[in-house]
Amino acid sequence: MASSNGWALILGASSGFGAACAREMAREGYDIAGVHLDRKSTLPMAEKVQEEVRSAGRQCAFFNVNAADAERRSEVLAELERLLAEQKSEKKVQVLLHSLAFGTLKPLCPVEGPDCVSQAQLEMTLDVMANSLVYWTQDLVKRKLIGAGGRIFALTSEGSQIAWPSYGAVGAAKAALESYCRQLAMELAPLSIAVNAVRAGATDTPALRKIPGHELMIERARARNPYRRLTTPEDVARCLASLCKPGTAWLTGNVLGVDGGEHIAG
Numbered sequence: 497m498a499s500s501n502g503w504a505l506i507l508g509a510s511s512g513f514g515a516a517c518a519r520e521m522a523r524e525g526y527d528i529a530g531v532h533l534d535r536k537s538t539l540p541m542a543e544k545v546q547e548e549v550r551s552a553g554r555q556c557a558f559f560n561v562n563a564a565d566a567e568r569r570s571e572v573l574a575e576l577e578r579l580l581a582e583q584k585s586e587k588k589v590q591v592l593l594h595s596l597a598f599g600t601l602k603p604l605c606p607v608e609g610p611d612c613v614s615q616a617q618l619e620m621t622l623d624v625m626a627n628s629l630v631y632w633t634q635d636l637v638k639r640k641l642i643g644a645g646g647r648i649f650a651l652t653s654e655g656s657q658i659a660w661p662s663y664g665a666v667g668a669a670k671a672a673l674e675s676y677c678r679q680l681a682m683e684l685a686p687l688s689i690a691v692n693a694v695r696a697g698a699t700d701t702p703a704l705r706k707i708p709g710h711e712l713m714i715e716r717a718r719a720r721n722p723y724r725r726l727t728t729p730e731d732v733a734r735c736l737a738s739l740c741k742p743g744t745a746w747l748t749g750n751v752l753g754v755d756g757g758e759h760i761a762g
Contacts, residue, residue, distance in 0.1 A: 498553060500583070501525040502590035503576065507563045507632065510534050510542035512701035513651050514595040516729030517736055518545050521591065522552040524737045529576055529589075530558040533598070555579070563596055564624045566631070573635055580641070589642045591740055594629045594650040594673070597703035604664040618665050625669035629676055637687070644688040647740050650677055651732075652693045652751060654759060662708045674751050681749030690748035694736065697727030697755025722757040731756070 504521040508514035509530025518528045528549045532542050542558055549556040557579060561568035580588055599621035602613040613621075629650050636642040655663045656670035674693045681691040698717030704710050718726055735754045739747065753759050 502587035504591040508595035516733035520733035527555040626672035646689040697758040
């Protein structure tokens with residue numbers, strides 16, 4: 497096995513952006529630690545990603561757990577510490593990617609009907625899709641598993657700025673996620689860790705297909721994008737791999753549009 501560039505820790509590694517980034521980062525020489533939450537019916541997706549990572553000649557450790565659970569987070573990081581001790585390498589977790597897509601898709605306050613988001617659902621969405629970035633970062637830093645040259649990325653969307661039907665809870669979480677990235681970028685600068693939010697264009701992923709009216713969103717995005725196509729997870733993965741190179745260390749605290757110009761074509 498060729499020498500490693502360190503580990504990439506991917507939250508949401510079994511599908512969509514997380515899976516594409518796991519494959520791309522493995523090709524770039526990173527070992528992959530993937531956190532995902534899959535039932536028996538979707539577990540083959542995670543297994544396929546692991547096979548592809550190992551086929552690239554990289555070490556792979558996947559954990560089928562709830563990334564928002566504090567105890568499970570501690571267990572994952574303890575296992576990572578053990579693997580790093582086995583490797584006896586100075587390179588630790590070089591990349592953290594937050595790509596968790598688990599939230600409530602209900603209107604905040606519908607004029608008619610009772611099907612509105614509850615307090616528990618609103619708080620769960622914020623916790624999983626935003627707060628968890630802070631908790632994982634805190635623990636990585638406390639355990640000294642990430643250091644100088646590290647990169648932290650969090651996947652956001654246009655829903656942080658504009659309103660979509662039934663997207664209120666997720667949109668609020670995305671806005672909080674972007675704010676957390678700015679704050680973490682400032683606080684982690686003394687450790688030379690860069691933090692950025694990544695605003696991908698509309699992408700046909702399992703997460704998008706759960707949004708009510710996603711068919712119209714896809715149609716409009718394709719017509720609006722200057723390239724007349726949707727963004728793909730691979731588009732985003734290739735950009736993120738490039739942003740992990742040493743020459744991009746000064747790029748931090750941003751919301752980076754990886755969308756082929758879709759956002760500016762408004």
